[in-house]
Amino acid sequence: MIRSVPRSAWFDRIYLAYLVLFFIYLAMPLTVTAVFAFNDASFPSLPWKGFTLDWFFADGSNGRTGLFHDDGLLSALWVSVVIAFWVTLLCVCLGCMNAILFERLEFRGKEFLYLVMLLPLVIPGVILGVSILVFYSGMANSVSQQWGIELDMFRPGMPLVVAGQVAFITTLCTLVIAARLRKFDRQLEEAALNLGATPVVAWFTVTLPWLLPSIFGAAAMAFLMSFENFNTTVMLTGSDTPLTVALFNRLREGSTPVLNAVALLLMVGSALLAVLAMGRSSARKEG
Amino acid sequence: MRSSASKLSLCLLMTPFVLWIVLLVLLPHLQMLRVSFHVRESWDTVTLGLEQYQNFFSESYYWRTFVRTGVMSLFTTFLTLVIAFPIAWYIARLARGRAKGFLFLACLIPFWASELVRTYGWMILLRESGLFSTWLQALGLADGPVEMLYNDAAVIIGLVYNGLLFMVVPLVTTLDGMDKNLVEAGYDLGGNHWTVLREIIVPWAMPGVVSGCIVVFMLTLGSYLTPILMGGKDSAWFTEQIFTQFITRFNWEQGAALGVLLLVLSSVIVWLGLRVTGQNLRKVMG
Numbered sequence: 001m002i003r004s005v006p007r008s009a010w011f012d013r014i015y016l017a018y019l020v021l022f023f024i025y026l027a028m029p030l031t032v033t034a035v036f037a038f039n040d041a042s043f044p045s046l047p048w049k050g051f052t053l054d055w056f057f058a059d060g061s062n063g064r065t066g067l068f069h070d071d072g073l074l075s076a077l078w079v080s081v082v083i084a085f086w087v088t089l090l091c092v093c094l095g096c097m098n099a100i101l102f103e104r105l106e107f108r109g110k111e112f113l114y115l116v117m118l119l120p121l122v123i124p125g126v127i128l129g130v131s132i133l134v135f136y137s138g139m140a141n142s143v144s145q146q147w148g149i150e151l152d153m154f155r156p157g158m159p160l161v162v163a164g165q166v167a168f169i170t171t172l173c174t175l176v177i178a179a180r181l182r183k184f185d186r187q188l189e190e191a192a193l194n195l196g197a198t199p200v201v202a203w204f205t206v207t208l209p210w211l212l213p214s215i216f217g218a219a220a221m222a223f224l225m226s227f228e229n230f231n232t233t234v235m236l237t238g239s240d241t242p243l244t245v246a247l248f249n250r251l252r253e254g255s256t257p258v259l260n261a262v263a264l265l266l267m268v269g270s271a272l273l274a275v276l277a278m279g280r281s282s283a284r285k286e287g
Numbered sequence: 288m289r290s291s292a293s294k295l296s297l298c299l300l301m302t303p304f305v306l307w308i309v310l311l312v313l314l315p316h317l318q319m320l321r322v323s324f325h326v327r328e329s330w331d332t333v334t335l336g337l338e339q340y341q342n343f344f345s346e347s348y349y350w351r352t353f354v355r356t357g358v359m360s361l362f363t364t365f366l367t368l369v370i371a372f373p374i375a376w377y378i379a380r381l382a383r384g385r386a387k388g389f390l391f392l393a394c395l396i397p398f399w400a401s402e403l404v405r406t407y408g409w410m411i412l413l414r415e416s417g418l419f420s421t422w423l424q425a426l427g428l429a430d431g432p433v434e435m436l437y438n439d440a441a442v443i444i445g446l447v448y449n450g451l452l453f454m455v456v457p458l459v460t461t462l463d464g465m466d467k468n469l470v471e472a473g474y475d476l477g478g479n480h481w482t483v484l485r486e487i488i489v490p491w492a493m494p495g496v497v498s499g500c501i502v503v504f505m506l507t508l509g510s511y512l513t514p515i516l517m518g519g520k521d522s523a524w525f526t527e528q529i530f531t532q533f534i535t536r537f538n539w540e541q542g543a544a545l546g547v548l549l550l551v552l553s554s555v556i557v558w559l560g561l562r563v564t565g566q567n568l569r570k571v572m573g
Contacts, residue, residue, distance in 0.1 A: 131318065
């Protein structure tokens with residue numbers, strides 16, 4: 001608190017009220033979504049009709065199908081997990097290599113290429129999706145017309161969704177890992193080299209352990225961003241719809257508490273992942 | 288020996304970078320630009336032409352939505368900045384120890400849920416059968432159900448909510464690094480609240496402000512779920528039209544042209560923002 005600055009009591013009170021209102025605003029939509037996942041009514045609205053777990057576990061016998069018996073949602077969830085897995089793997093690898101490229105090596109045009117690397121951040125997600133659709137799907141179309149070869153990989157579907165998400169999540173991973181690499185004391189690596197380690201050994205025993213917290217952080221972020229992405233995904237998805245797109249289609253048909261149950265599950269999942277990533281990185285920092 | 292090894296490592300590290308940026312970003316966008324100049328004559332012949340862009344300017348629906356999307360995105364960005372600044376100031380300068388970390392985390396929590404979940408939450412609150420409507424009736428402030436969803440105000444509430452995190456985090460980061468003596472010196476030299484804010488705090492926070500504004504603006508301009516789910520019949524968003532052209536009408540040429548226009552709009556506004564405030568992309572994003 002800056003004590004020497006003149007401030008009046010009522011200003012403090014208004015400020016405090018503003019803070020409280022702000023955090024209510026932040027918490028309200030999610031709290032409401034979570035709470036109505038347990039309401040014993042077929043539409044997520046008031047009045048409160050009592051507590052039930054039907055929206056998670058009902059098997060369809062009483063006219064309600066809970067989340068864990070809803071094959072459509074479960075398969076969409078699995079599609080999302082598979083996509084997120086590949087995106088995370090690719091983005092973290094690319095991010096690591098990009099970070100070393102821009103933090104450690106000197107080459108001509110580095111400034112310019114760095115700006116190019118940042119480009120995906122200033123391209124709207126819908127446009128990224130559309131451009132990849134036009135390029136790859138268009139290519140598949142012309143190849144099929146001219147030579148009669150079907151390149152199903154380049155048709156809308158899982159590979160294209162992965163490509164679209166990797167396009168921009170890689171930039172974020174690069175930034176996270178590069179920020180950590182910048183703080184690395186290069187003398188540690190030189191010491192390893194002086195003590196007879198080869199550059200590869202020095203990298204795996206000295207530099208990589210230093211980077212690990214940021215790699216875990218980047219991986220958690222990549223997984224979440226991939227899992228939650230809608231704008232890029234919706235343009236590129238084929239018959240196997242990921243969870244966000246499936247939820248969106250359900251939502252347009254009308255809302256049921258099953259959607260709230262899925263939403264709650266997603267929130268808990270993301271929270272666990274975030275806590276895990278943060279716990280990991282703080283443990284590293286202390287140890 | 289040394290230089291050939293470093294050349295090798297440069298090649299090894301440059302290859303994945305080039306593959307990623309060329310195959311997933313540059314080539315697709317160039318192709319999109321090319322397709323936007325295609326004019327379809329029959330099902331398998333195309334010529335080059337400006338027809339898609341002419342359509343955009345002659346159909347008032349297209350460019351009206353375009354302008355509307357741009358203006359509303361700018362307004363949303365400004366509103367997000369105004370709402371987030373006092374919060375960031377409190378977290379960075381006034382809160383202490385545990386409270387600081389706790390409040391910062393509280394700002395992040397909503398973003399562990401996806402945009403779809405957040406929008407759904409707002410729908411439950413704002414719609415005719417929603418909580419606000421029920422509460423207003425229970426308090427006797429309204430006679431019947433009140434529809435608060437499906438209008439521009441609802442869209443802006445949702446969009447601001449989506450952008451807040453990306454504004455608060457860079458603001459807290461820059462404000463955190465400010466020397467408090469600067470503010471005290473400002474008052475000692477006879478400044479009042481307003482001059483201190485304008486002459487000292489805002490210039491110091493500028494990199495954070497610009498980076499927050501760019502990200503929020505990009506997110507808002509490119510958002511699809513919030514306007515489509517919370518907006519009414521008249522609140523069309525430009526991304527929606529791109530989606531319609533591609534997915535519903537299979538008119539890729541028109542869709543590509545609209546995509547290029549959106550990309551140009553966002554690039555121009557981001558560039559202008561950087562120019563006016565004297566920042567550069569590397570400093571702001573990197």
